[in-house]
Amino acid sequence: MMLRELAILILALAGFASATAAYLAAFHGEVTIKEVVSTAFAATVGMYVGRYVERGLARG
Numbered sequence: 001m002m003l004r005e006l007a008i009l010i011l012a013l014a015g016f017a018s019a020t021a022a023y024l025a026a027f028h029g030e031v032t033i034k035e036v037v038s039t040a041f042a043a044t045v046g047m048y049v050g051r052y053v054e055r056g057l058a059r060g
Contacts, residue, residue, distance in 0.1 A: 016040035
């Protein structure tokens with residue numbers, strides 16, 4: 001169970017970071033590590049909050 005959560009965390013961070021970097025490169029022409037990491041971290045936290053709320057609503 002813990003290994004699955006760790007894998008989800010790593011994959012989510014990598015996915016959000018690559019998507020953010022691709023967006024910044026395509027539409028703004030420059031990519032800064034600070035923007036990529038902060039946006040990927042915020043998106044991952046948002047994803048976990050969403051999962052928590054979803055599980056709470058499913059329980060009733």
